[in-house]
Amino acid sequence: MTELFSKISLYFSYPFVRYAMIAGVLIALCSSLLGVTLVLRRFSFIGDGLSHVAFGAVAVATVTGITNQMLIVLPITVVSAVLLLRTGGRAKVRGDAAMAMLSVGAMAAGYLIMNVFSASANVSGDVCSTLFGSSLILTLSGSDVTLCIILSAVVTAVFLLFYNKIFAVTFDEDFARSAGVRAGAYNTLTAVITAVVIVLAMKLVGSLLISALVVFPALSAMCLFKSFKPVIIFSAALSVICAAAGIIISVIISTPVGATVAVTDMAAFGICRLISAVKGR
Amino acid sequence: MSLLEVENLALGYEGRTVAEGISFKVESGDYLCVVGENGSGKSTLIKTLLGLNSPISGSIKRGNGLGKRGIGYLPQQTVHQRDFPASVKEIVMSGFAGAVGFRPFFSAAQKSAAFDNMQKLGIENIAGRCYRELSGGQQQRVLLARALCAADKMLLLDEPVSGLDPNAAEEMYSVIERLNKDGMTIIMISHDIAAALRYATHILSLGEEIFFGTAGQYREKMLEAAER
Numbered sequence: 001m002t003e004l005f006s007k008i009s010l011y012f013s014y015p016f017v018r019y020a021m022i023a024g025v026l027i028a029l030c031s032s033l034l035g036v037t038l039v040l041r042r043f044s045f046i047g048d049g050l051s052h053v054a055f056g057a058v059a060v061a062t063v064t065g066i067t068n069q070m071l072i073v074l075p076i077t078v079v080s081a082v083l084l085l086r087t088g089g090r091a092k093v094r095g096d097a098a099m100a101m102l103s104v105g106a107m108a109a110g111y112l113i114m115n116v117f118s119a120s121a122n123v124s125g126d127v128c129s130t131l132f133g134s135s136l137i138l139t140l141s142g143s144d145v146t147l148c149i150i151l152s153a154v155v156t157a158v159f160l161l162f163y164n165k166i167f168a169v170t171f172d173e174d175f176a177r178s179a180g181v182r183a184g185a186y187n188t189l190t191a192v193i194t195a196v197v198i199v200l201a202m203k204l205v206g207s208l209l210i211s212a213l214v215v216f217p218a219l220s221a222m223c224l225f226k227s228f229k230p231v232i233i234f235s236a237a238l239s240v241i242c243a244a245a246g247i248i249i250s251v252i253i254s255t256p257v258g259a260t261v262a263v264t265d266m267a268a269f270g271i272c273r274l275i276s277a278v279k280g281r
Numbered sequence: 282m283s284l285l286e287v288e289n290l291a292l293g294y295e296g297r298t299v300a301e302g303i304s305f306k307v308e309s310g311d312y313l314c315v316v317g318e319n320g321s322g323k324s325t326l327i328k329t330l331l332g333l334n335s336p337i338s339g340s341i342k343r344g345n346g347l348g349k350r351g352i353g354y355l356p357q358q359t360v361h362q363r364d365f366p367a368s369v370k371e372i373v374m375s376g377f378a379g380a381v382g383f384r385p386f387f388s389a390a391q392k393s394a395a396f397d398n399m400q401k402l403g404i405e406n407i408a409g410r411c412y413r414e415l416s417g418g419q420q421q422r423v424l425l426a427r428a429l430c431a432a433d434k435m436l437l438l439d440e441p442v443s444g445l446d447p448n449a450a451e452e453m454y455s456v457i458e459r460l461n462k463d464g465m466t467i468i469m470i471s472h473d474i475a476a477a478l479r480y481a482t483h484i485l486s487l488g489e490e491i492f493f494g495t496a497g498q499y500r501e502k503m504l505e506a507a508e509r
């Protein structure tokens with residue numbers, strides 16, 4: 001046991017492990033806050049769809065050789081998110097179909113661009129690390145972490161300040177509008193925040209596993225709690241714990257970070273499901 | 282001036298007209314029932330009155346201090362509300378979501394007003410319960426309490442008894458009647474013409490031929506039509 005702790009403390013003496021921990025926990029917090037509203041509004045797959053869009057954008061950024069990829073990736077993802085979430089039920093192409101089209105289209109185009117134009121010798125390595133986040137989180141710089149801290153502070157602040165309106169719009173958009181809540185503005189706000197969190201989360205778990213961060217904590221909390229506030233609080237706490245545990249485990253037994261965090265979230269969901277089944281008897 | 286004055290209104294969405302030539306007036310304390318076949322534009326009318334839909338042509342005038350937020354809306358339940366984790370109190374309080382403006386939290390006055398509204402509808406003892414575990418009648422009362430939080434003069438009810446068993450429907454009607462007697466103006470969409478004639482002061486019938494008048498006039502017209 002002491003051996004284990006000394007191993008952990010040895011790893012945490014490296015700044016990149018500490019950075020990974022801070023960023024991972026903050027991203028987990030933000031994605032779980034958003035996850036509850038996204039799952040309840042039947043947008044569970046938006047994380048997946050948007051991350052594929054971001055993947056396409058990363059490909060474009062890689063090929064153009066721009067130094068700060070965020071300058072390309074973030075705007076493209078934000079615009080896609082706004083288009084997807086705003087149209088809601090009224091669009092010509094239904095929400096799920098639009099999402100499928102956009103995500104698979106961006107994925108295919110991105111891979112094609114990377115393959116045809118990339119100067120890198122290891123294209124499949126690049127693709128794999130974008131998809132699964134493999135070791136990206138361990139390559140964060142101090143400024144990446146600062147960006148993470150600022151953005152998650154903004155997300156949390158928006159969530160706290162507009163909590164009541166977010167609840168009203170999530171539960172019943174038409175009523176909220178009739179009561180004078182500017183639902184359209186809140187939808188756009190949610191879309192922008194979702195896109196930002198997705199782009200951040202890509203570094204942690206990669207584009208294929210992002211949905212795990214969005215849906216599992218929310219679904220776990222919904223198994224156990226029956227009102228909105230406890231669901232939000234529990235899902236945030238659970239997500240943070242799972243991310244921390246996942247990162248520590250992956251460091252100790254040298255597994256890929258993203259997949260380990262995702263599996264930890266899944267395991268936590270299994271436990272919550274079990275508890276609710278036992279309580280239900 | 283009347284609380285609501287609608288003149289020669291044409292309704293629709295995405296450029297498609299579903300009803301036109303609608304004119305009616307609602308005075309303070311009225312109980313107006315909107316009847317008509319499916320697809321005659323009843324729900325679109327409600328949404329247009331609430332400003333969720335813009336009218337194709339015609340005018341809607343609000344008077345007597347009926348502001349933009351003075352109308353409480355009881356929508357039909359949506360599918361995703363059936364598994365929504367929310368307590369009764371959280372939902373009732375959300376009636377004030379528009380009124381709080383940019384303040385992040387509800388005021389003490391709003392909290393006590395919400396409690397009063399729950400008492401009016403007899404749901405104060407289930408304030409902590411989970412919405413999705415309630416009966417259909419209880420759920421409608423919760424949504425009605427929420428509408429009361431958003432309203433001070435007028436309620437717009439979109440088929441408040443649909444899906445309820447006869448007892449729960451009867452209770453819902455008497456709750457609405459009591460609110461009307463207490464001074465709340467009611468506009469209600471209904472399929473149930475018998476109940477509409479029993480409770481409403483005025484009837485607006487949409488469809489091929491548009492009728493607006495008192496419940497008595499509507500009854501006479503129905504009798505004439507039956508004799509012919």
